[in-house]
Amino acid sequence: MATKLPKVPIVIVGMGWVGGIIASELTKAGHSVVGLERGKSRSTQDYFHVHDELRYASRYELMQDLSKETVTFRNTSKLRALPMRSYGSFLLGDGLGGAGVHWNGQYYRFLPYDFEIRSKTIERYGAKKIPEGMAIRDWGIKYDELEPYFVKYEQMAGIGGEPTTQANVGAMSKAFPVGPMKKTPAMKLFEDSAKKLGYHPYVIPSANLTEVYKNPDGIERAPCQYCGYCERFGCEYGAKADPVVTVLPVAQKSGKLDLRTHANVTEVLHDGKKATGVRYVNTPTGEEYIQPADIVILSGYLFSNVRLLLLSKLGKPYDPNTDTGAVGRNYAYQVNGASTNVVFEDREFNMAMGAGALGSSLDDFNGDNFDHSDLKFLHGANIRFTQTGLRPIQYQPAPMGTPKWGAEFKKQTLHYANRTLTVAAQGSSMPWRHHYLDLDPEYKDALGLPLIRLTFDFEDQDRELVKYIAGKTKEIADGMGGTKTEIHDSIKQYNIVPYQSTHNTGGAIMGSDPKTSVVNNYLQMWDAENVFVCGASAFAHNSGFNPTATVGALAYRTAEGIAKYLAKPGSLV
Amino acid sequence: MANKNESSQQPRDESRRQFLKYSGTAIGGVVVGGVIGGLIGANANTDKKDEAAQPDTGKPAKPADRDYNQALMFFNQDQFMTAEAASERIYPKDDSGPGAKELGVAFFIDHQMASAYGMNAREYMSPPFYKSEATQGYQLSFKRRELVALGLDSLNVYSMDKYQKGFPDLAPEEQDKVLGDFEQDAVNIKGVPASTFFAYFLNLTIEGVYADPLYGGNKNMDGWRMRNYPGNQMSFTEQIDKDDFVKMEPLSLSDHLEIG
Ligand SMILES: Cc1cc2nc3c(=O)[nH]c(=O)nc-3n(C[C@H](O)[C@H](O)[C@H](O)COP(=O)(O)OP(=O)(O)OC[C@H]3O[C@@H](n4cnc5c(N)ncnc54)[C@H](O)[C@@H]3O)c2cc1C
Ligand code: SF4
Numbered sequence: 001m002a003t004k005l006p007k008v009p010i011v012i013v014g015m016g017w018v019g020g021i022i023a024s025e026l027t028k029a030g031h032s033v034v035g036l037e038r039g040k041s042r043s044t045q046d047y048f049h050v051h052d053e054l055r056y057a058s059r060y061e062l063m064q065d066l067s068k069e070t071v072t073f074r075n076t077s078k079l080r081a082l083p084m085r086s087y088g089s090f091l092l093g094d095g096l097g098g099a100g101v102h103w104n105g106q107y108y109r110f111l112p113y114d115f116e117i118r119s120k121t122i123e124r125y126g127a128k129k130i131p132e133g134m135a136i137r138d139w140g141i142k143y144d145e146l147e148p149y150f151v152k153y154e155q156m157a158g159i160g161g162e163p164t165t166q167a168n169v170g171a172m173s174k175a176f177p178v179g180p181m182k183k184t185p186a187m188k189l190f191e192d193s194a195k196k197l198g199y200h201p202y203v204i205p206s207a208n209l210t211e212v213y214k215n216p217d218g219i220e221r222a223p224c225q226y227c228g229y230c231e232r233f234g235c236e237y238g239a240k241a242d243p244v245v246t247v248l249p250v251a252q253k254s255g256k257l258d259l260r261t262h263a264n265v266t267e268v269l270h271d272g273k274k275a276t277g278v279r280y281v282n283t284p285t286g287e288e289y290i291q292p293a294d295i296v297i298l299s300g301y302l303f304s305n306v307r308l309l310l311l312s313k314l315g316k317p318y319d320p321n322t323d324t325g326a327v328g329r330n331y332a333y334q335v336n337g338a339s340t341n342v343v344f345e346d347r348e349f350n351m352a353m354g355a356g357a358l359g360s361s362l363d364d365f366n367g368d369n370f371d372h373s374d375l376k377f378l379h380g381a382n383i384r385f386t387q388t389g390l391r392p393i394q395y396q397p398a399p400m401g402t403p404k405w406g407a408e409f410k411k412q413t414l415h416y417a418n419r420t421l422t423v424a425a426q427g428s429s430m431p432w433r434h435h436y437l438d439l440d441p442e443y444k445d446a447l448g449l450p451l452i453r454l455t456f457d458f459e460d461q462d463r464e465l466v467k468y469i470a471g472k473t474k475e476i477a478d479g480m481g482g483t484k485t486e487i488h489d490s491i492k493q494y495n496i497v498p499y500q501s502t503h504n505t506g507g508a509i510m511g512s513d514p515k516t517s518v519v520n521n522y523l524q525m526w527d528a529e530n531v532f533v534c535g536a537s538a539f540a541h542n543s544g545f546n547p548t549a550t551v552g553a554l555a556y557r558t559a560e561g562i563a564k565y566l567a568k569p570g571s572l573v
Numbered sequence: 574m575a576n577k578n579e580s581s582q583q584p585r586d587e588s589r590r591q592f593l594k595y596s597g598t599a600i601g602g603v604v605v606g607g608v609i610g611g612l613i614g615a616n617a618n619t620d621k622k623d624e625a626a627q628p629d630t631g632k633p634a635k636p637a638d639r640d641y642n643q644a645l646m647f648f649n650q651d652q653f654m655t656a657e658a659a660s661e662r663i664y665p666k667d668d669s670g671p672g673a674k675e676l677g678v679a680f681f682i683d684h685q686m687a688s689a690y691g692m693n694a695r696e697y698m699s700p701p702f703y704k705s706e707a708t709q710g711y712q713l714s715f716k717r718r719e720l721v722a723l724g725l726d727s728l729n730v731y732s733m734d735k736y737q738k739g740f741p742d743l744a745p746e747e748q749d750k751v752l753g754d755f756e757q758d759a760v761n762i763k764g765v766p767a768s769t770f771f772a773y774f775l776n777l778t779i780e781g782v783y784a785d786p787l788y789g790g791n792k793n794m795d796g797w798r799m800r801n802y803p804g805n806q807m808s809f810t811e812q813i814d815k816d817d818f819v820k821m822e823p824l825s826l827s828d829h830l831e832i833g
Contacts (some may be wrong), residue, residue: 049826051805053782059690070697075708082709086696169712225808348818352802353809392802404756405663405775406749414669418801418818430646442701493709 002279006257008034009279011293011568012263013308014300016098017548018535018555020243020251021153022297024217025559027256027326031566034291036256036280038264038300039064039095042244050229057232062102064092069445071284071303072495075457077320077434080087083443083451089495090502091232094303096261097244103201104205104231104356104388105240107159108545109150109553111367112143112170117541120368123340123376129378134461135330135431136378140512141521143170146553149560153552157241158213158221161205166362168200168369178213181206182226184422186349187360190385193479199364204384206357206547207241217250228389230356240356263289266449268296268312270532275314275531281447295530295562298508302331302537306437306507307452310456313510315527317516320434320455326518326526328437328504330568331454332542335427335462337491338381340471341420342482343399348418351390359386365472366428366544375493377464381425381544383473392417400486422481423473427465428544429505437507458494503547505539512553512573520562522572523554529571534558642789643680648717649830652741653724656682658741659728660778662748670799671683671792678781685777708711717773724770727762728755785826792821805829816833 010026012019015037023033034301055061061121064070072081077242093099113120118137121129130136151174153159161176180203183191188205193200208224215221224239241401251257260282269290277292298305309327311314318328361384363369372378398412440453470489477485515524523538525531534555536547545552561572641799645653657679666672673679685691705712732751740751754760756775758768781790783797785805790830791797797804804823812819 049829051829052785052787052826054780054788058780058784060695065695066697067695073709075706078711080703080706082703082712083697083699086693086710088710112768184814186818208720223810225810226809226813227806229805348801349799349818350809350812350815352815358813392797392800393780396769405752407667407777409665410664410672411669417802443699493708497710527584 004290004292007242007277007292007294008142008283009293009384010034010295010297010562011036011291011298012299013278014038014298014304015096015248015259016093016100016244016299016301017243017247017552018299019297020097020100020247020401020508021156021555022534022559022562023251023257023301023367025311025556026562027251027254029216029563030256031563031570032256033090033258034249034293035251035259036263036278036291037259037261037262037264038283042096042101042234043260044234044236044245047234050233050236051057053228053229053393056102056229057391058393060087060091060232061148062093062095062232062234063087066407066493067446070451072440072443072451072453074453074455075493077455080454081440081443081453084496087263087499089500090504091499092303093504096259097242098301100243101234102206102232103240103242103548104422104546106357106359106386106546107154107157107205107207107549108382109170109172110143110543110545110550111363111369113367114541114543115139115141115143115146117379119280124368125373129372131461133435134378134435135195137511137540139521140517142512145521146550146557147171147173149556150549150552152556153549155216156246157207157552158209158215159205159241160210162202166200168363168366168479176205177215178210179353179558181208181210181358182225183360184350184358184387186387187358187385190423190476191360191482193476194360194362196479197475201360202363204357204359204386206355206366208235208355209239209241215246217246218248219249221245224355226353226358226389228352228354228391230354231388239253246517253440254427264447265300265308266310266311266447268298268314270312270528270531274528297532297533297534297558297562297566299323299534301535302504302507303452305438305533305535305537307450309533310439310452311449311520315525316533317438318436320436323433324374324515326509326516328507329516330431330455330509330540331435331437332429332431332505333456333494334423334499334501334503334542335381335429335458335465335491336429337488338431338466338473339396339422339424339488340470340473340477341422341486341488342477342480343484343486344419344481345483349421350449351387351395351418351420354387356388358388361385363544365469375464375468377450377461378430378467379428379541379544381427381469383423383425383469383476384422385423390417391438396463399484420481421477421482423477423480425466425469425473426501426544426546427462427469429542430459430461431541432459456494460490463491503542505542505547507537508533508537509540510538511540520571520573521557523558524561524565524572529573530565532558532562606827616643643677645680645683646689647691647722648683648686648722648725651729652722653683654727654741655680655739656774658748659752659774660781661727662745662752663775663778672789673778673793675792676782676790676796677792678778678790681781681784681788682774682777684789685780686718686721691721691804697832711769718803720815721773721777723765724755724767724774726753727765727770728765731755731760731762787826794825797823822833
């Protein structure tokens with residue numbers, strides 16, 4: 001029997017960036033919040049021995065324990081989905097701060113084009129440009145409406161970037177609070193080559209703090225040490241903006257946050273019209289609790305958000321055969337794979353040194369910043385050179401054709417370890433009718449509840465994009481003064497085995513049509529006005545950028561919406 | 574290899590002092606004393622190491638010639654000898670430095686097989702198990718340690734069959750041929766997923782060469798030294814934008830702990 005707890009005004013499910021931001025904003029405004037996090041608590045103290053590649057990068061110390069819960073995957077709906085038994089393609093967050101603890105901190109606002117992708121495409125190229133089955137749509141919000149919320153995130157996290165931005169990205173009403181990361185020799189080579197070609201490179205805006213900074217909440221943090229153990233690691237300095245060192249202490253200090261770790265939410269309770277609370281299991285004892293609440297916020301990352309909606313029978317599940325329903329539609333990812341290596345026989349670079357967000361990039365071939373009339377794909381990619389700290393287990397550079405083991409392998413990988421630079425692209429991912437999330441009919445989590453099932457593959461759109469963008473990476477790499485370049489310009493099927501990116505999007509998308517979207521532009525659910533489904537699950541497609549800037553901005557807007565809703569219930573739009 | 578004079582680039586400037594001050598007090602309300610204590614100590618220790626061969630840590634000297642960690646947790650003796658011989662072919666000793674054997678890689682693999690990783694503890698191992706597409710990844714109930722042990726046994730069975738000798742006793746070229754046959758799934762041993770075993774074993778060997786020496790491989794950090802990898806330094810703020818390549822004497826987690 002579940003124990004029923006006293007009712008609270010607001011309950012948040014999942015305490016990563018999204019849960020943390022909303023908790024901080026609401027508690028600052030004086031509202032009481034219960035925060036439920038299925039994983040453990042965390043602090044910088046935990047990272048005393050964090051510079052351990054095997055434990056954190058190869059064995060995924062900070063990520064979700066897949067023995068308890070995973071996702072199932074298939075390339076097409078004709079196949080049987082099978083569980084992701086070990087980690088590969090993406091890494092799921094777990095514990096206080098979620099994936100925000102072990103992210104890189106590369107910070108990009110999505111382009112104005114992204115939010116109106118469908119209308120802008122039709123306006124410039126005509127409706128025929130959108131292929132049959134591609135489900136791009138406008139997001140129900142414009143860049144200018146979201147702009148002030150980007151600023152809030154930047155001020156809170158202490159994002160460091162160049163004082164002015166390029167003309168081909170969204171305008172900023174306020175400059176970044178601190179300056180850019182340091183520029184390495186290799187970044188200079190990339191930028192110089194790109195500029196010679198007439199492109200517009202800039203230092204990647206960074207959530208690895210670039211100088212001592214005190215944010216508007218009074219949180220003061222130390223600068224990044226370029227330690228090279230960032231992506232997949234927690235920051236022992238608190239220099240990487242993560243929820244545990246930024247928003248959560250503010251919420252905790254307010255005295256208004258009741259934070260419960262080891263609380264795994266299994267259901268959103270509702271009466272058919274509105275949510276009445278959530279059910280959760282306290283995992284150390286197995287005891288079940290019902291937490292009644294006036295407002296329920298789902299912020300457990302898209303796989304968890306969509307799964308909870310489906311398990312709770314909240315909202316209309318998407319049916320790909322009839323193209324009806326909303327929960328589960330528009331799953332998208334990130335299309336990586338276009339890149340060019342440039343090697344230097346006579347020069348070594350300090351590739352072990354770096355930071356998660358250290359690098360330079362350009363958007364001349366991102367969004368609709370270039371003419372797609374004669375191209376067989378939409379959107380594009382952010383082209384970049386990053387220096388994130390290349391650690392020896394995971395990084396074995398060698399020219400193509402080098403054997404995978406033996407004397408020659410050793411010789412080549414030692415020789416090229418610090419002599420190889422990579423110009424790579426982070427490609428956008430368009431949604432398709434047949435890419436979606438639903439519940440797996442067979443596989444269950446440790447509690448016996450169905451796993452979420454992912455049906456996804458790469459399309460011709462993606463292969464064309466990779467081919468074209470790879471050509472651009474080669475152009476830039478060729479101009480960097482190396483001895484030789486090697487291009488990678490093709491991708492095949494989507495394969496869940498190699499790591500690619502933890503930028504999964506969609507499944508509970510925002511929009512202005514309740515029939516095809518789950519939430520409005522406050523991420524308030526159309527079918528249950530006191531439920532807010534937040535995070536990248538709301539993205540109608542994925543841009544050629546990392547997602548968290550836009551995730552964060554939307555969370556700030558949601559917090560504002562919830563405050564409004566508390567004052568005056570009803571639809572916020 | 575690493576140039577001692579270039580090795581102790583410990584930041585001593587104003588920004589670093591400021592950094593220490595801020596991190597030492599409070600970071601978002603979270604005091605990180607333990608970490609910072611270790612950090613300050615680590616720098617002091619490195620300086621000392623540079624000056625004298627024997628670090629004066631005030632502790633009794635350890636018997637440098639004996640590593641009590643070099644004993645077996647999982648493999649039998651044959652499996653261990655085979656793992657040692659096979660890993661050495663994957664990462665052989667050459668002019669640039671030691672191979673897998675000297676680096677302790679077989680001990681590393683043995684210890685890993687006895688760990689949570691060897692038992693797939695944090696992986697989804699629930700049934701049912703179906704035949705999979707390549708894009709769906711490993712889909713068997715057979716665990717990593719079982720597969721590695723079986724694979725090592727099979728290397729010997731195959732070697733006996735082909736050359737009438739156990740794998741460790743083969744000539745290097747013969748060993749390479751056997752490994753290549755496993756890699757290509759060109760062995761006809763019933764019930765052994767040869768290439769899956771080989772892929773795991775290859776990966777484990779690389780890990781054993783480059784993981785922190787804490788895990789039993791990468792002895793004396795020589796795996797790192799060979800590729801000028803500085804191990805786990807606390808900070809590269811002073812070096813990150815330097816034009817020239819900076820060689821540093823590597824640090825390990827053990828260096829970090831001694832002083833913490
Ligand atoms: C290695 C890596 C590098 C990355 N680098 C970048 C980058 O450079 N730039 C960028 O923009 N993005 C990056 N990302 C992505 C970024 O980390 C995510 O966008 C961001 O952390 C998402 O925040 P979130 O709060 O939505 O979800 P999460 O951080 O995943 O947090 C969700 C939380 O909810 C909890 N939870 C889930 N389900 C339940 C439940 N049922 N009950 C209770 N709790 C639950 C989870 O345990 C987790 O703590 C990276 C991700 C990874 C893994
Ligand atoms: S690179 Fe910088 S931000 Fe990242 S973990 Fe190291 S010190 Fe922290």
